[in-house]
Amino acid sequence: MNIKVLQKKGVLRFVLEDxxxxxxxxxxxxMISEIPTLAVDRVDFRANNSILFDEIxxxxxGLIPLKCSPEKFTVEEECKCKGKGCVSCQVVLALExxxxxxxxxxxxxxxxxxxxxxxxxFVIVELLAGQSxxxxxxxxxxxxxxxxxxxxxxxxxxxxxxxxxxxDISKLQTKIENACPKxxxxxxxxxxxxxxxDSCDLCLSCEEVSGGTLKITGNPSKFIFSVESxxxxxxxxxxxxxxxxxxxxGKEFIKELGKL
Ligand SMILES: [Zn+2]
Numbered sequence: 001m002n003i004k005v006l007q008k009k010g011v012l013r014f015v016l017e018d019x020x021x022x023x024x025x026x027x028x029x030x031m032i033s034e035i036p037t038l039a040v041d042r043v044d045f046r047a048n049n050s051i052l053f054d055e056i057x058x059x060x061x062g063l064i065p066l067k068c069s070p071e072k073f074t075v076e077e078e079c080k081c082k083g084k085g086c087v088s089c090q091v092v093l094a095l096e097x098x099x100x101x102x103x104x105x106x107x108x109x110x111x112x113x114x115x116x117x118x119x120x121x122f123v124i125v126e127l128l129a130g131q132s133x134x135x136x137x138x139x140x141x142x143x144x145x146x147x148x149x150x151x152x153x154x155x156x157x158x159x160x161x162x163x164x165x166x167x168d169i170s171k172l173q174t175k176i177e178n179a180c181p182k183x184x185x186x187x188x189x190x191x192x193x194x195x196x197x198d199s200c201d202l203c204l205s206c207e208e209v210s211g212g213t214l215k216i217t218g219n220p221s222k223f224i225f226s227v228e229s230x231x232x233x234x235x236x237x238x239x240x241x242x243x244x245x246x247x248x249x250g251k252e253f254i255k256e257l258g259k260l
Contacts, residue, residue, distance in 0.1 A: 006198055012227040012235035013198060015160065024223045028155045030242040033144040035152035036075070037231040038068045038091060038115060041142070046134040050099075050125045057125055061093075061137050062149045064105050065118040067232035072114075073141040085138070091115045093137040099127025108137070115139065118232045152231045153238045159218025161200040163192045167213030179209040198224045 002017040016024060043058040050057070068091075074080075079089035092111040097103045106120025125133065144151035163185070169176065173187040184196045185206050192214060194200050207216045227235040 006224070008236075010228075012225075012239065014225050014239075015198075016157070016223045016225060018221055019223065021220055024157050024225075026246055027239075027242050028157055028225075030245050031153050031155040031227060031238050032151060034245055035231075035233065035238050035241050036070045036073075036141050036143050037150050037152050037233060038066045038070065038073065038139045038141055039147070039149040039231075040064065040066075040093065040137040041140045042138045044136045044138075046136075048133045048135070050127055050131045050133055052125050057133065057135070058137075060124055064122050065231045066091075066115055066139055067118050068115045070141060070233070075141045087112070089140060091139040093139060094135075095124075095137070096132075096134045097127060098132040100129045100131075102126050103133060150231075152229065152233050153235065154228045154230055155225065155238075157223040157225045158198075158200075159202065159220060160222035160224055161194050161197050161202055162217050162219045163194055164215040164217070165190060165192055165213065166215055167211075169210065169213045172210060172213065175209050176206045176214065179205045181205060 001019055004015040004017070005013075006015060007013040040058075040062045043054070043061055045054045045057075048054055048057065052060075072088075073091075074088045076083055076085070076089045079086060081089060093108040093115075094111075095103070095108050097107055103124040103126070104120055105117035105122035105124065107124075108117060110116055127133065142150035168190060169187055169192060170190050176187055176192070177183070177185055181203065182196070182199050182201070184194055184199050186193050186195055192206075202216060202218050204216055207214050225239075227239055229235050229238060
């Protein structure tokens, strides 16, 4: 197995080589649904005479990604406080504003300074003169499996494109190159190269105009991954954590096998 990083800034893109679809898909699914993150789960309203109902404001707050270190928290159900609520399983974000003003995610006062909205500019509600909101939002630890607001990332992969020349393509250069909607196939002599493999959708447009001289396939042991964080977690952390969780599952399985 081998990993080659294509892009680190923003969306993490990397090539996973010498692997198989089962492993790639397990990694992708864990990244999407099993990485613990913090998100607001309950909101207690003390006051709200804004234009938006309590439920809508609560829903908007629930979707705000929170910067946090999930390792420092426990899920409420497994916490030593037995569900009463403590600093290990809950973070309280308090909000109090009176209009006229715009209420932003940056207006929250967090009970844990390490836990803050990912961006202070998410708009929650606009208050007119005489309107106000006062609330306490409780953030808890969860995973995408429980609710999509806890989802850490969008993760996907595509098969690495492989090009095989099966005849004389030297006279078809312009036709083949023009057929590619992404303009990423180059023909030099009788050699074909995909210049940006991570941009190839395997649309086969080039193969279709080649009259059987070109064959494009997706390599089932080589994958291009894209990991775009939609939470307060870094994509590198998400990939490492997913591998760790997969490893734990293997260990647990071996342990259970021992009972046979
Ligand atoms: Zn607790």
